[in-house]
Amino acid sequence: MTEPTHPHLQILYQDADLVAINKPNGLLVHRSPIAADADVFAVQILRDQLGQKVYPVHRLDRKTSGVLLFALNEEMNSLMQQQFQEGKVGKTYHAIVRGYTPDQLDIDYPLKKEDGTIQEAFTSLRTLARTEVDFAIGQHPTSRYSLVELKPTTGRMHQLRKHMAHIFHPIIGDRPHGCNKQNRYFKEQLGMSTMMLHATSIHFQAPQKGKEMHINANFQPDFLTVCQKLSFQNLVIDEPAGSNQFNMIPGLTSQR
Secondary structure, rough: OOOOOOOOOOEEEOOOOEEEEOOOOEOOOEEEEEEOOOOOOOHHHHHHHOOOOOOOOOOOOOOEEEEEEOOOOOOHHHHHHHHHHHHOOOEEEEEEEOOOOOOEEEEOOOOOOOOEEEEEEEEEEEEEEEEEEOOEEEEEOOEEEEEEEEEEEEOOHHOOOOHHHHOOEOOOOOOOOOHHHHHHHHHHOOOOOOOEEEEEEEEEEEOOOOOOOEEOOOOOOOHHHHHHOOOOOOOOOOOOOOOOOOOOOOOOEEEE
16 A cells, blocks of 8 residues: 555644644654655644644654644643653553454563663553454464554553564564564455554643543544454444543444
């Protein structure tokens, strides 16, 4: 699939200090020396869309879709970055991974930075659904997949991707941490090269206002298409009390 153009970003929430978007797959947050091929960035698109300067208070990988939060002034940028650094922002992701994952699992596995520094990294996993489909990949006539909820309590680079590879349940579409055979099959047979990792929601206490904020992002079209191909479409996702409800899979109503 060719990288899509992004002339307009879906705004999930906006007030005088903050704005959140549902970032599409394939879109960089801002210019990066490791992605010299890109000339379109979320910061620039949102700035032009709103007609004012925006400040990304955290990051999402280029290949990851979902909730991305920006500050609209320097003071809020500083306050929100501090909350992220102190681990006061709760983040929930959903991923489609290879194999049958356990019902629940706490992944406590340190990760190494590029300079060799070892950092603690912790992720909680909950399995929402499992499926077995007639995809003949390698020597097996069928293939198994799981739809999982992931909650990182640390924010290391590629943490979820590395943690899922570490427990031998790599995220579909992930390169280089994923499974080449699976990724090749999804690309050649299903026309899907998108990574199946989505930042579903964030929650935090709004600085200066003191109220609890829950911001949710619906799955992107490619994620929904894979859910349907894998028969995950009959799933209902539980959402935290106080959040704005939305249908994770079209045609179904979320429940609390």
